[in-house]
Amino acid sequence: xxxxxxxxxxxxxxxxxxxxxxxxxxxxxxxxxxxxxxxxxxxxxxxxxxxxxxxxxxxxxxxxxxxxxxxxxxxxxxxxxxxxxxxxxxxxxxxxxxxxxxxxxxxxxxxxxxxxxxxxxxxxxxxxxxxxxxxxxxxxxxxxxxxxxxxxxxxxxxxxxxxxxxxxxxxxxxx
Numbered sequence: 001x002x003x004x005x006x007x008x009x010x011x012x013x014x015x016x017x018x019x020x021x022x023x024x025x026x027x028x029x030x031x032x033x034x035x036x037x038x039x040x041x042x043x044x045x046x047x048x049x050x051x052x053x054x055x056x057x058x059x060x061x062x063x064x065x066x067x068x069x070x071x072x073x074x075x076x077x078x079x080x081x082x083x084x085x086x087x088x089x090x091x092x093x094x095x096x097x098x099x100x101x102x103x104x105x106x107x108x109x110x111x112x113x114x115x116x117x118x119x120x121x122x123x124x125x126x127x128x129x130x131x132x133x134x135x136x137x138x139x140x141x142x143x144x145x146x147x148x149x150x151x152x153x154x155x156x157x158x159x160x161x162x163x164x165x166x167x168x169x170x171x172x173x174x175x
Contacts, residue, residue, distance in 0.1 A: 028103045035084045035102060036091075038153065039141045047154045051076045052110065052142075056158050058165045064132045065162050069140055072124030074110040078144035078152075081108040085127050085140040085158075098129035110144075134162035 053073040059066055069085050082101030091097070101108050107120050115123045138158040146152055 024105075031102050032084075032096070032099070035082070035099065035141060035143070036086070036097065038143075039084060039086055039097075039139050039155075040088060045155055046157060050154055050156060051078070051152075052154075054140075054156065056138075056160065058160055058162055060134070060162060061130075064130050065134050065160075066128065066130050067138065067160060068126055068128045069138070069158065070124055070126035071110075071142060074112050077112070077147050078110045079107075079146075079149075081110055081125060081142065081144040083125065083127055083140070083142045085129065085138050087131055087133070087136045087138055089136065090131065090133070098127035100125055100127055131160070136160050 051074060052071045054069060054071045056070075057068045069083075071081075071083065080101070082099070084097055084099040084102060086097035108125050109121045110124065111121055114121050138160050140156050140158065142154040144152050144154075
């Protein structure tokens, strides 16, 4: 309930910010809200079949602990790929979760062995964020359309701990 209340506060804040902007900004806001609801509602339903590789990097900076989650090497054709990641314990009305494909008009596609950035076909994509905590749980959601234009949802969780990265370069989700 606390998380839902925080999500509602975030919704009101974002609604106020986007009210004076165009209709497309309102659509982005609604899309973001839907993604956050999906992320919160399904945070316990981890996908067992992840059709891509992922990796996670973390480092300490003056702002806190920065992290990057990248997805690459798709094993299926993925069109209109969108991604969001959030530490559900840090959701508040002033911080927007890192995402890609939600707030922009760019369409990201990932198809095995095909890269053509000019046509929207990427080798991989990623999100970056900052956490005030050196150890946290990052909930990630990737949504894409398959070859039949059916929406597919992939949930995965990263148990991030900066101490694990001291002297390390990359944690690979496929190992």
